[in-house]
Amino acid sequence: MEEERKKCLICNKFLRKLTKTDDWDSRVYHITCWRTLIMDIKHYDKIAYTKYGCKRVIDGKTLEEHKASSEPWVVNFD
Numbered sequence: 001m002e003e004e005r006k007k008c009l010i011c012n013k014f015l016r017k018l019t020k021t022d023d024w025d026s027r028v029y030h031i032t033c034w035r036t037l038i039m040d041i042k043h044y045d046k047i048a049y050t051k052y053g054c055k056r057v058i059d060g061k062t063l064e065e066h067k068a069s070s071e072p073w074v075v076n077f078d
């Protein structure tokens with residue numbers, strides 16, 4: 001019978017089944033990956049754009065799209 005192979009939802013590598021514990025069925029992360037994620041959340045506002053590749057979206061476009069566009073920025077003061 002083939003063992004079920006699960007992938008970590010954070011790093012996308014296979015989880016190693018070192019010991020079969022009760023929480024195996026619900027486990028979807030490496031413990032180390034999970035801990036790293038928790039640490040990252042604390043300073044997520046700083047690393048979101050660098051580490052996780054989040055894009056700043058301004059007026060429906062990313063910053064890169066704004067730079068590539070020749071349209072001037074229009075700032076409205078309401």
Ligand SMILES: [Zn+2]
Binds near residue numbers: 008009013029030033
């Ligand atoms: Zn992982």
